[in-house]
Amino acid sequence: MNWNDLRYFLILAEEGSLSGAARRLRKEHTTVARRIEALEDALGTKLFDRLPRGWQLTLAGQNLVPVAERVEEEALSFERLAKGDEAAHGVVRISVPPVAGRVLFAPRLAQLLTAHKGLEFEVIGASNVVNLARREADIAVRMIAPHEPGLITRKLVELGVGLYAASGYVDRVREEDWEFCGYEDTTYGASKKDWVRKLMGRELPCRFRADDTESVRQFIAAGHGVGVLPRYLADGDSRLDLIRADTTGESRETAWMVVHPDMRRSPGVRLVMDALIKAADSISDEFQV
Template sequence: MDWDDLRIFLAVARAESLSGAGRRLAMDASTIGRRIARLEQAIGAVLFAKTPQGYALTAEGERLIAPAEATEQAAAAASEATRSEAGLTGQLRIGAPDGCANYLLPQIARDLCAAHPGLEVQILALPRVVNLTKREADMAVAVSAPDTGRLVAQRLTDYRLHLAAHQDYLDRHPPIRDIADLKGHGLIGYIPDMIFDRELDYLSETGTQTAAITSNSVSVQMQAIRAGAGLGIVHDFAIPFAPGVRRVLEDKISLKRSFWLIRHADDRASRRLTLLAELVAQAVRAEVSRLQAEVSAAPHRLA
């Protein structure tokens, strides 16, 4: 059995479509369809059932997943054995919620690529949990550790969030000295039914009212705050990127969360990915610390 056929099989199984697999492999969907048909003919079994939702694995396809992934790991190990020790090269895809993806990972990717010129870093920003089982990414930063799947989690660092508003908004409204003063103010937060992790349910934890403007994106929430639309819970590490945004009631509303680095359990055998995971972990810790220190050191109004 040809490893390249198995590689295509895994891509279709993970993407659940020929077009999705084609994008991952930079191949034409019709070519992928022919290769899958060839593989099915070679082993004498139907591997996928076409449904309205896409390509679903049959029972025979499910049984092929484990040996195909074992072959994939062996091929990766062989590639690593022949790769130069001079530096880390190739593609690295990191998945993350958009707060981390927007305000931390760009600087981290810049420094990784500068230190390792042959490295290509892809940042996958998603308003949901990254699916490592389907190999959407090589590793993911998450706000909580997974409790299902063949995944391993490494705690990276704690970070802080505070209620914040733009100075223009604060200047146009009465002073906010206590939580009770928030009554009547416009709040900005997540769309309630699109909160994909309980750790993101910020407003309910603060006891404040329902938000008037909501989005599933942290960046959109921050842009609304910058536009003077109201107050919202923001990451301290994002504030340096938003001139004019100030923390409010920081002695009364202060949230602590943690970042975790998630990897597929099988990838621990990869020396390359292990080294890259260590570099990403160190960089996330350092960048969160640097940006939070910058916010704490800067003068700001409590409102």
């Protein structure tokens, strides 16, 4: 039996669908299906029922989940401790939100990569929260406060936001006709929506929602409506006008650095941690208010 197949088994059990598991694993859905079938063949038992609405654990699969979790945790702990004793070389997996990673942190990380020829970076530019215990990443930057127990966290920076519209939108469109370019119904999206409601004294109609900041920026720039953007991204965009900055910090975005305790001992991870801290320290004060 290939013990790495246990990871496929557990993630598919959590997601309940090949597509969801494939996204988490960053593999083709056919690869996930093939690995599960190989595991079933090795064990001689069926682990999932293939249903039209998704893959559902059989009774045998349900019984094996806690056992697989214990085996996986031991294997991952072994791997993390081994990696912690390495020199500063090899692959470091870094999870960072796409826009913040590209604009704020990529330049500093690129300098680090140039200076250390033995290092390799795998940047996971996903908005979802990766599981550090499972080594979906070695280190993560998050725009929401971490809540998982046992992780090492550090606040990197607080970033200011503002309400923006396309240049000339305020003059062309009556305020009572403004529309809102919003985010998905998450804690992040709800906080932005609440701030605009307080600012405007009413809730703006919203016919567009996205799960990433760049899409919201493009719709605002195209003249669809108004929306909330981080100032480090929007202030330099000549297509946009700042309507109101969040000077009270009600909707300010906090960037957190998160790492598993076992990985902090890795020289490569420590270098990345230092680079992220220096990148945050160099962010202009105007983007923090």
